[in-house]
Amino acid sequence: MIDQFCVALACSPRKNGNTEILLKAAVERLQSLNVETETIRLVDLSYYPCRACEGCYSTGRCVIKDDAGPVFEKILKADMLIMAAPVFSMGICAQAKMFIDRSQQFWATRYLLKQPVIQDDDFRQNRRGIFISCAGTRLPGVFEGSASIVRYFFKMMDIKLTGTYCYPGIDKKGEILARAGALEEIKDVSARLAGE
Structure with a gap:
């Protein structure tokens, strides 16, 4: 198998919560297929929300120096991304939303600087991932916002x-x-993600 790298992004503030349990199942399955993985728990990091300063508009890179930057660099190098985040108040949890808002730098790269975020065409075309979520409620549309x-x-x-x-x-x-x-569904999906 070709060497592959997957970032597993655990977004819940609750350690070993439901989405993290599913994420761990995905990671274990990928590791059994010799996929290199790195699990990153957002709650363990120190990072700030986007401050709408537009500092990224000329370079495509965020000017805020904190723990978010190295995580984005790892995601940019990954073949796969598995993101696991629970629903809070009918939307994605705050830790995930704050991190996602910091991807404004890549919006700037694409739409202002007119450049691909990933320069290598083959690598870009093969990057893939899944999203995993849990919600306490069964209300209609509970996952739509996320x-x-x-x-x-x-x-x-x-x-x-x-x-x-x-x-x-x-x-x-x-x-x-x-x-x-x-758990079985997530393990099966992860194997397919790795090309098995």
């Missing part, structure tokens, strides 16, 4: 979003373990 934000983010990062895997009615920590087929 899904549209994630679609935007993957587009800005030049990553093809190949699937969104959402599990409603999952609230208490560890509850996803009782959801029939959830």
